[in-house]
Structures are given as C-alpha cells and as structure tokens.
Amino acid sequence: MESLILLLGWAGVFLPTALGAIGSIIGCGRAGQAASGALLDVETGYGRLVGVSALPSSQTIYGIVVTMQFNRVVTTDSAPGLFSIGLLVGLALLFSAIVQGSCCASAISTTKSKPEVFGLAIAPAAIVEGFAVFAFIFAMIVGGGIPGGATN
Template sequence: MVLGTLYAFLGVAIAVLFSGIGSAYGVSIAGKLAAGVVTEDPKKFGQTLILTALPGTQGIYGFVIGMLMVFKFAAVGGPIPLEAGIRFLITGLPIGIVGLFSAVLQGKVAAAGIGIVAKRPEESAKGIVYAGLVETYAILAFIISFFLYNSITL
C-alpha cells in the first residue's frame, strides 16, 4: 500500500475513533446519573434524556468528517499521494482530539445539569445551556476540520 493512502486511512480513524470514544464516555457519565434520577422519579425521563444525549454530538461530528474523507478518496479510487495523505491525517486531528476531551467534559457538565433536573426541575433549561457551552469548542474544531478537508484536492 502506498504510504499516502495509509496516512489518509489513519486520518479517518483518528477523526472517528477519538470523538467516538469521547462521546461514548461522556454519554455514559451523564447516563449513569440520569438512570439514578429516574429510579427516584420516572417522570423525569424526558428531561434527563436531553442532557444525556448532548455529549453524543462529538461522535457525530467525527463520523461526518471521517465519512466525507472516505467519500473523497473513494471517488478517486487510485493510490493517494503522500502529501495529500498527510493532509488527511492532519484534518482528522482537530475534531478527533477536541472531540474526545470536550465530550468527556461535556458529559460531566451534563451530569451536573441532571442534578438540576433532580432538585429544581423548573430550572433544567439552564443545565442544558451549561452543557451546550462546552460543545462550542467541538464545533470550532469541527469547522476547522471541515475547512481543512475542503482544501484537500486529489
């Protein structure tokens, strides 16, 4: 296999792997707490579900970037030149790494937000906004990853 293709594959893997791991971990942090709240008060399922789902978006962003990259080099078919391969690799980095950390940390904030749902359900919208703040940085990373991807020509 040509080294360029190898790097390109690695780029896809980084984008999907790390953001996915982060999201899974983040959702699990919030989910565990949500399950606890629901055992006490099953009516709060809806509100806790929203907070639990929030750290899941990083995984989606990573997946979208990964998928776009796959489409791009699948369209060409042939081996990928080394420089383009390294570009793919670098493209995967922002959303992969920022996605990993922001998802885990967002999971923690979402878990704290679930505490709001448990104790003061009328204020739960504020918990959602707090968790949303963390996501900003994953979004910025996604935008950069996307424009890096957009600048690669094969």
C-alpha cells in the same frame, strides 16, 4: 516510508469518527449513569433526564461528516494533511464529548432537585457543544484544501 505515510493518511480519514465515538461513549455513559441514579430520587421528569444524557452523541455525528468529507484515495500528497487535521479534530471531539458528559451529569443532578433551572443547568453543556461545532466547521473548511478532494 511511503506505506507509513499512507497508513497515517487512512488513519486520519477515520480518526474523527473513531475519536468522536470514543468521546460520545464516555460522555453519554457518564451522563446516562447520572440519569439512571437520578431516577431513584425523582417522581417525574424521567424523559427529560434521560434525554439530556444523549447530548454528547453529537460528536460522533460530526466525526462521521468529517470522515465523509476526508474520504478519498489517499496519496503521499494528501496523507499528511488528512492525518494532522483528522487527529486534531478527532481529539477536539473526544474531549468535548467527555467534558460535555460531565456537564450533563451535573445538570441532571441539579435538575432533579430544582426542575425550574433545567434550561440554565444545561447551558454549560451547550457551550461545550459550541466548541465542538467550531472544531467541526473549521476541519471541513481546512480539509477542503487537502489534495485529492472533490474540489481539488
């Protein structure tokens, strides 16, 4: 039983990075595919289209930071906290990256026909990013109270 708890604790340390990366892969993939398709239909502004498709990569960075914050010697005291917070923030990063990818794909599709609405078109993607940031910040704050960290 103790081994299982420790296993979950270690999983909790790495889950934010893993789930964030999976979300970024899917999100950037969707947006990147849309950007590639849009390149067939536009004459200019290629860089901007491809640049937007990279937006969902930030969730991986947030995941890495949370993992670095959680990285410690896992004990039976700290494992439940690490797993529950790691899993939940990982899921938040996963879904936000996927949905942000879809938002970016829509923004790319809109921008190729109306370049003047570029700023407005990426606003939904920025809003989704905001929720990912909330999850990231509060994971850092709550994670600070888990036993075994630098402050405990």
